[in-house]
Amino acid sequence: MRVHFILFTLMLAIADAALVNRWSFNNASGSSATAGTTMADSISGANAIIVGTGASFNGTALTLPGSIGSSNVGANSIAAYVDLPNGIISSKTNLTVEIWAAIVASRNQQRLADFGRMTHAGVGSGAASGEVTNTSTTAPGASPTVSDDLNWNVSRSNIISRQRIESRINGAGTVLSDTSIATATGTEYQFVMTYTAGAGTFPAGGQVHWYRNGSLITTIDLAYPLSSIEDVNNWLGRSQNTGDSPANIRYNEVRIYNHAMSAAEISASNTSGPNPPAPTANADSQSLHHLQKALIPVLANDANTTGGSVSIVTPPSSGTANVDSAGRVLYTHATGTPATDSFTYRISGLGGLSGTALVNLTFANTLRIPNSSLNVPASPPPLAVQLTTAFTGLTDPVCLASPPGDTQRLFVCEKAGSLEVYTDVTTNTSTPSVFLNLASLLTSRGEAISTNSEQGLIGLAFHPSYATNRYFYLFYSVSKNSSVYERVSRFTTSANNPNLADTTSELILLEQLDDEGNHNGGDLHFGPDGYLYISLGDEGDQNDARDNSQTITKDFFSAIARIDVDKKPANLNPNTHPAVLRDSGVARYSIPADNPYVGATTFNGSAVTPANVRTEFWAVGLRNPWRMSFDTNGELWCGDVGGGVFEEINLITKAKNCGWAFREGNGDGPKSGSAPANFNTLYGSLPLYPYAHNGTSGWDSNFTGNSVTGGIVYRGARFPGWVGTYFFADYVSGNIWSLVRNGSNPPTVSRIAGEGGIVAFGKDPSNGDVLLADYDSDVIRRLTQETVTTSFPATLSATGLFADLTDLAPAPGLIPYQVNLSFWSDYALKRRWTILPDAASKITWSQDGLWTYPSGQIWVKHFDLETTRGTPAATKRIETRLLVKTPTGSYGVSYRWNSAGTEATLVADGGDDFDVPITVGGSPYNQRWRIPSRAQCSACHTPQAGHALSFTTRQINLPGTINGFSGNQLTLLENGGYFSNSPGSPNLLPRHLRPTETEFSTEARVRSYLVVNCGYCHKSGGTAAPAAWDGSPHLLLNQTGLINGSASNNGGSTLNKLVVPGNTARSIVLSRIALTGGFTRMPPIATNELDQTNIVLLTEWINGSLSTRLDYAAWRLARFGSSSSPQGAPDFDADYDGSSNRLEFLTGTLPLSGTSRPAFFPSQPSPGNIRLNFTLPADRAARIETSTNLTTWQPWDIPGNHAIPRAPGSHFLEGPATEIKQFFRLDLSEP
Incomplete structure (x- = not known):
C-alpha cells in the first residue's frame, strides 16, 4: 500500500502543477493605456492595472515609457508601470514567472519585475503596511527602504548588458547575483525566474534560477520560503527602491505558474514562443482484458502538446484512470465484465490553452491482443566495438586463412572436412565455394574424416611461396584401420583453377596416433623464418592422463612444433618415430638446425637420449594450444585452454616451457607434485595473461571463461587506435577482449564485446580487419568500431512492456505463462510473459522438435529473490530479462532493478555481478548474483536450442489461467490464434516434472x-x-x-x-x-x-x-540364467500364460509363473465414468488406448494419459465412458 500511496501523491502533485495567471497585453493598437486601465488574465480573470502615464499598446504588446528620473513621484505623474495582484508570490510554495519582453532602452536599475514591500506604513487609501497603492498621488518619499522583495534588474547601473537578481526579507540579508549577458535593445527575450522549495543550501528555503531564452543564467539560494516575502507591491517596470528609474520595456506576455518549471519545460516554452498554438486532443482506443491494466500514451496522436499537462475530466465507470509524469494515462479495470469503458482527458498546453478527447476501452473476448506501441527494438543495443556478420554460407567453421599477398580470397575450414573459399571478400554478395572436399577424398580411399569431440579439419596454412608453388597445408583428424590419427599434410592447388585443390596431390608429413578426441591443438602457421609451426595438444582426456606433457622423448603432443617443409640443405633429418612419414628412409620435412632440442641431452634437469628427442619441438608444456598467430614483428601468440582453473595467453619463444601439467596459469597444475625442484625458476615460464574459469570467487565475470580462443594482433589501417592490440576470446563465456602490453608490467585487458562460440581469429585480406569464426552461428564475423548512438530503451518502463511497474502489470498483449519446471537460478522466483509482434504472425508447434517463432516475438522473464530464504512473501526485485527473436537468431538484454524496486535500468553488454543481502537460517548472508552478459544469453539461447528455452511443449503443457481465460496453456494458445498448427489434446502430450511430483518415477x-x-x-x-x-x-x-x-x-x-x-x-x-x-x-x-x-x-x-x-538383456539373464536360450526370447511365452516375455518384463510379472499376471481392471466410481486400475514396476511408461471395434485403437483422451513414467505401485486413470461398447488396453514402454 505504501508504494500505491506514493504514486497517488505524485500524480496529484503533477495534476495540481499549473499555469495560474497569464497576461497577454494584446489590446488593439492605439487603444487606451491610461492610468487605471485593467487587463484581465486569461486563466483566473485577475486584473493587472496600468499605473502612471505614457504607456501604449501596439496590438501585441504593452510598452512602458520609462524615465531618467527616480520613482519617488505619485501615481498621477510617474512613468507608467503595471501593478499585479497582491499575494501572487507569497501564496506559492514553488513558483515560475515567465516574461516575454524587449528592453527598449537602458534605465538606471530598471526592473523587469519587483515583488515585495517597503518599510513605510503604507501610501494611498487602504494601503497595507509597506504598500504603495495604484491610486496614490503621494510620493512614497526618499527615505523608505525596501523591506521584502524578489526583484529582476535588467539594466544594472544603467548598462543594458548588466543584470541582477536579488532578494531580502525584513530589510536585511540581501542575497544577489550579478551577471553580464549581452543584450540588444528592441530584441524580445524569454525571461524565466523559478523558485524551488527545499533546493539549494537551505532546506527551509529554496533556490532561485533565472533563465533567458531557455538557458540558465544564474542561481541564488534563499534561506526562507516565498511565504516570508510580503508581496503587496507586485510591479512590472517599477522598483521599490524609489531612487531607481521606471523601466522602458515592451511586455508581450507574462505568465505565473504554481510550480517550478524544469529546464526542459522552459526550453520547450521558449521554442513555442509567446503565442503557442492550442493543443489538439484526439480520441484514443485501447483493447485489454478484464481486470488488467493499460498505460495509454494519449499524447502520442495529439498535436501542439509541447509543455502540456494531462488531467482526467470524466473518469471511467468500471475502473480508474491516473496520469503519470509523462502524460500517459494508466487505466485499471476494477469491477464487472463490461464490453467497453471510457474516460475523457484534457491536455493543458502552454499559455493555458487546452483540449479534450475521449478514450474508448474495449475488453477483448479472445486471448490474443496485438500491441504495436511497444518499444523493443529489432536489434540489441550497439557497442562502440561491434561484431557484424561478414560472411555466411558455412557449417561449423573452425579456422580461416588467406594466401600470402592475396587481397581477395579467404579460405575457411569446416570441421566436417570441407575447405571453403570466398573468392572476393570485397563484394557484399560473396558466397563460399568448395575448394577441397576432404571428407569425400578420404572416403574414396577407405578412410574417413573424424569429427569426434574436437576433431576434424582444424588447421590451414599457405606456403610463403604459394604464389609460385601452390602449396597449402592442412591439419586434420583421420580414421583408418579402426584408429584415429592427427595428420599434417601438404596439398597443391590445381594448376588450371586457382579456386580448386588438386585432390591427387596430398603428401602426408606427420600422422600421429590419437587415442582421445579432444586437446588436438591443430593450428598451422608459417613464421617469418619460413618454417611451419604446428600446435599440438596433450592428446586429451583430463589432467594429462596420457602423460604427454613435460616430455620431449615421446609422441607429438603438448608442444608447438617447428619444421622445415622446404628441406633446406643445412637442416636435419628428424629422429625416427612412427608418426614421421618417410620415403626410402628420408622424412618429408627437415628439422631446423637451430631448433632448441636438437642434440639435447637433458630436459627439466633429467638426462634424455638425443636420438629419442622430438627435435621438432619449439616450445613445450601446453595443454591444448587452441589458436596461435604471428604478429608482423615475428612474435608468436598462443591461447592455451586450461583444465579446471585457468586459461592462458602465452608469448611463445624458443624452448619456452609453458608449464602444463606441473602448472596451470600461475598456480599449481594437476601434476605439480611431480615437478622437479625449482621448476618455475629453472624451467617453466609464466603466461603473459592468465584468467580464471567462470564462477571463480574474486574474479569479475567480464574477465572469466572456460575455453580460450587465441587471437591476432591488429595491424590494419582502418582503426589506427587498435594497431598493436591483441584480440582474443573465450568460446564458453563469450567474452571478447583486447590486450595491450605495458612493458614489464601486466598487460591491460578490456572486455570489448561478447559472442559465444568463437573458435578462431583471422584477418580480412583486403583491409586487415579482425575476423572471427563463429562456430555456433555458422558465420564469419567482423570486429568494427562504431560511433554509438542508440535509442534502445534505457529503462524497463521505457520498453512499454509493463503498464504498471508497481505490480508488474503487463501491457495489453503481453500474456503471462507458467512452466512445469523452472531452470535453476540460484533460488530465484521467476515470472514469464510473451507477445507476438503483430496480429498475423504465428508459432509453429512441435512435440519433440524445435518450435518456430516469428521475428519480433518477445519473451520476458522477471527474477525475484526471497529476502529471507524460504519465505516467498518477502522478496526483492533483482532483474528482468528480455529475449527477442530476430530474422537471423535472437538477442537478450537484462534490466537491473534499483534498491527501491521502482525501476530497472539496462545492464551493460558485459552483464553485472553484485551481492544481494538476504537472511538464511536466521543469519545474514550476501548472495552473489550474476546478470549474464549478452553473449552469455546467446550462448544458451541458441538456434540449436530453439532460442526460447522455456517455451516448449513439455514446459507449458499445464493448466492455468491467463488474463481470465482458463484451461491448458497449449489449448489457450491454440484457441487464441498463436499456433499455425494444432498441438492436439494436451492430455496426450508429454510434460516436464517437478522434483516434488513423487507420483512419477x-x-x-x-x-x-x-x-x-x-x-x-x-x-x-x-x-x-x-x-x-x-x-x-x-x-x-x-x-x-x-x-x-x-x-x-x-x-x-x-x-x-x-x-x-x-x-x-x-x-x-x-x-x-x-x-x-x-x-x-x-x-x-x-x-x-x-x-x-x-x-x-x-x-x-x-x-x-x-x-x-535392468534392461531386457539383464532381466533375461536374471530370470532365465541365459542370455541366449530360446525360452528367454522376447516374443516367447515361457509360462504359457498369454503374456510374452517382453510383456512380462514391462509389467514386472514373473515369466516362469503362470499365475503371475499384470493387474489391469476397471471399476465405476460414478455413473457415466470408468476407472481403469493398473500396477506398474519401476520406470515404466503407461498409456491407455481405447477402441470400439478392437481393430482401430487410439489413446484415451483424458487427463493424465501422457505416458510419463510413474512411480512403482498401483495407479488409475478415470474418465467418461463415451461409447455404448468401448474397449481399453494398457500400452507399456521402457523409458
Missing part, C-alpha cells in the same frame, strides 16, 4: 531436470563441446549416452563416467551439479548457489532405482 523427474538445465546444449546438433551425451527428452535412457558414458573431462580417472549406477562419487554429471570431486560447475553461466533439491534427487536416482534398473 525418480528417473522421470531426473530426466526433466537434465533436459531443462543441460539439454539445451547437450543434444544432437547442440553447442556442447563436445556433445558427449544427448539430453533430448524423447530419447530412451539408453539412447542418451548418459549411463557409463565417457565425458570430455573425466577428472583424470577413466573410472569417472557421466553417470555410474550405484556410485555417486564416480558420476560426473552429479559432481558437476554438486561441485564435488574437483569438477567445475555445470551449467557454467550465471549461477553461484547449489541446487540442493536436485542434488538430492540425482543422488537418490543414482543410488536407488538406477542401481537396480
Whole structure:
C-alpha cells in the first residue's frame, strides 16, 4: 500500500502543477493605456492595472515609457508601470514567472519585475503596511527602504548588458547575483525566474534560477520560503527602491505558474514562443482484458502538446484512470465484465490553452491482443566495438586463412572436412565455394574424416611461396584401420583453377596416433623464418592422463612444433618415430638446425637420449594450444585452454616451457607434485595473461571463461587506435577482449564485446580487419568500431512492456505463462510473459522438435529473490530479462532493478555481478548474483536450442489461467490464434516434472531436470563441446549416452563416467551439479548457489532405482540364467500364460509363473465414468488406448494419459465412458 500511496501523491502533485495567471497585453493598437486601465488574465480573470502615464499598446504588446528620473513621484505623474495582484508570490510554495519582453532602452536599475514591500506604513487609501497603492498621488518619499522583495534588474547601473537578481526579507540579508549577458535593445527575450522549495543550501528555503531564452543564467539560494516575502507591491517596470528609474520595456506576455518549471519545460516554452498554438486532443482506443491494466500514451496522436499537462475530466465507470509524469494515462479495470469503458482527458498546453478527447476501452473476448506501441527494438543495443556478420554460407567453421599477398580470397575450414573459399571478400554478395572436399577424398580411399569431440579439419596454412608453388597445408583428424590419427599434410592447388585443390596431390608429413578426441591443438602457421609451426595438444582426456606433457622423448603432443617443409640443405633429418612419414628412409620435412632440442641431452634437469628427442619441438608444456598467430614483428601468440582453473595467453619463444601439467596459469597444475625442484625458476615460464574459469570467487565475470580462443594482433589501417592490440576470446563465456602490453608490467585487458562460440581469429585480406569464426552461428564475423548512438530503451518502463511497474502489470498483449519446471537460478522466483509482434504472425508447434517463432516475438522473464530464504512473501526485485527473436537468431538484454524496486535500468553488454543481502537460517548472508552478459544469453539461447528455452511443449503443457481465460496453456494458445498448427489434446502430450511430483518415477523427474538445465546444449546438433551425451527428452535412457558414458573431462580417472549406477562419487554429471570431486560447475553461466533439491534427487536416482534398473538383456539373464536360450526370447511365452516375455518384463510379472499376471481392471466410481486400475514396476511408461471395434485403437483422451513414467505401485486413470461398447488396453514402454 505504501508504494500505491506514493504514486497517488505524485500524480496529484503533477495534476495540481499549473499555469495560474497569464497576461497577454494584446489590446488593439492605439487603444487606451491610461492610468487605471485593467487587463484581465486569461486563466483566473485577475486584473493587472496600468499605473502612471505614457504607456501604449501596439496590438501585441504593452510598452512602458520609462524615465531618467527616480520613482519617488505619485501615481498621477510617474512613468507608467503595471501593478499585479497582491499575494501572487507569497501564496506559492514553488513558483515560475515567465516574461516575454524587449528592453527598449537602458534605465538606471530598471526592473523587469519587483515583488515585495517597503518599510513605510503604507501610501494611498487602504494601503497595507509597506504598500504603495495604484491610486496614490503621494510620493512614497526618499527615505523608505525596501523591506521584502524578489526583484529582476535588467539594466544594472544603467548598462543594458548588466543584470541582477536579488532578494531580502525584513530589510536585511540581501542575497544577489550579478551577471553580464549581452543584450540588444528592441530584441524580445524569454525571461524565466523559478523558485524551488527545499533546493539549494537551505532546506527551509529554496533556490532561485533565472533563465533567458531557455538557458540558465544564474542561481541564488534563499534561506526562507516565498511565504516570508510580503508581496503587496507586485510591479512590472517599477522598483521599490524609489531612487531607481521606471523601466522602458515592451511586455508581450507574462505568465505565473504554481510550480517550478524544469529546464526542459522552459526550453520547450521558449521554442513555442509567446503565442503557442492550442493543443489538439484526439480520441484514443485501447483493447485489454478484464481486470488488467493499460498505460495509454494519449499524447502520442495529439498535436501542439509541447509543455502540456494531462488531467482526467470524466473518469471511467468500471475502473480508474491516473496520469503519470509523462502524460500517459494508466487505466485499471476494477469491477464487472463490461464490453467497453471510457474516460475523457484534457491536455493543458502552454499559455493555458487546452483540449479534450475521449478514450474508448474495449475488453477483448479472445486471448490474443496485438500491441504495436511497444518499444523493443529489432536489434540489441550497439557497442562502440561491434561484431557484424561478414560472411555466411558455412557449417561449423573452425579456422580461416588467406594466401600470402592475396587481397581477395579467404579460405575457411569446416570441421566436417570441407575447405571453403570466398573468392572476393570485397563484394557484399560473396558466397563460399568448395575448394577441397576432404571428407569425400578420404572416403574414396577407405578412410574417413573424424569429427569426434574436437576433431576434424582444424588447421590451414599457405606456403610463403604459394604464389609460385601452390602449396597449402592442412591439419586434420583421420580414421583408418579402426584408429584415429592427427595428420599434417601438404596439398597443391590445381594448376588450371586457382579456386580448386588438386585432390591427387596430398603428401602426408606427420600422422600421429590419437587415442582421445579432444586437446588436438591443430593450428598451422608459417613464421617469418619460413618454417611451419604446428600446435599440438596433450592428446586429451583430463589432467594429462596420457602423460604427454613435460616430455620431449615421446609422441607429438603438448608442444608447438617447428619444421622445415622446404628441406633446406643445412637442416636435419628428424629422429625416427612412427608418426614421421618417410620415403626410402628420408622424412618429408627437415628439422631446423637451430631448433632448441636438437642434440639435447637433458630436459627439466633429467638426462634424455638425443636420438629419442622430438627435435621438432619449439616450445613445450601446453595443454591444448587452441589458436596461435604471428604478429608482423615475428612474435608468436598462443591461447592455451586450461583444465579446471585457468586459461592462458602465452608469448611463445624458443624452448619456452609453458608449464602444463606441473602448472596451470600461475598456480599449481594437476601434476605439480611431480615437478622437479625449482621448476618455475629453472624451467617453466609464466603466461603473459592468465584468467580464471567462470564462477571463480574474486574474479569479475567480464574477465572469466572456460575455453580460450587465441587471437591476432591488429595491424590494419582502418582503426589506427587498435594497431598493436591483441584480440582474443573465450568460446564458453563469450567474452571478447583486447590486450595491450605495458612493458614489464601486466598487460591491460578490456572486455570489448561478447559472442559465444568463437573458435578462431583471422584477418580480412583486403583491409586487415579482425575476423572471427563463429562456430555456433555458422558465420564469419567482423570486429568494427562504431560511433554509438542508440535509442534502445534505457529503462524497463521505457520498453512499454509493463503498464504498471508497481505490480508488474503487463501491457495489453503481453500474456503471462507458467512452466512445469523452472531452470535453476540460484533460488530465484521467476515470472514469464510473451507477445507476438503483430496480429498475423504465428508459432509453429512441435512435440519433440524445435518450435518456430516469428521475428519480433518477445519473451520476458522477471527474477525475484526471497529476502529471507524460504519465505516467498518477502522478496526483492533483482532483474528482468528480455529475449527477442530476430530474422537471423535472437538477442537478450537484462534490466537491473534499483534498491527501491521502482525501476530497472539496462545492464551493460558485459552483464553485472553484485551481492544481494538476504537472511538464511536466521543469519545474514550476501548472495552473489550474476546478470549474464549478452553473449552469455546467446550462448544458451541458441538456434540449436530453439532460442526460447522455456517455451516448449513439455514446459507449458499445464493448466492455468491467463488474463481470465482458463484451461491448458497449449489449448489457450491454440484457441487464441498463436499456433499455425494444432498441438492436439494436451492430455496426450508429454510434460516436464517437478522434483516434488513423487507420483512419477525418480528417473522421470531426473530426466526433466537434465533436459531443462543441460539439454539445451547437450543434444544432437547442440553447442556442447563436445556433445558427449544427448539430453533430448524423447530419447530412451539408453539412447542418451548418459549411463557409463565417457565425458570430455573425466577428472583424470577413466573410472569417472557421466553417470555410474550405484556410485555417486564416480558420476560426473552429479559432481558437476554438486561441485564435488574437483569438477567445475555445470551449467557454467550465471549461477553461484547449489541446487540442493536436485542434488538430492540425482543422488537418490543414482543410488536407488538406477542401481537396480535392468534392461531386457539383464532381466533375461536374471530370470532365465541365459542370455541366449530360446525360452528367454522376447516374443516367447515361457509360462504359457498369454503374456510374452517382453510383456512380462514391462509389467514386472514373473515369466516362469503362470499365475503371475499384470493387474489391469476397471471399476465405476460414478455413473457415466470408468476407472481403469493398473500396477506398474519401476520406470515404466503407461498409456491407455481405447477402441470400439478392437481393430482401430487410439489413446484415451483424458487427463493424465501422457505416458510419463510413474512411480512403482498401483495407479488409475478415470474418465467418461463415451461409447455404448468401448474397449481399453494398457500400452507399456521402457523409458
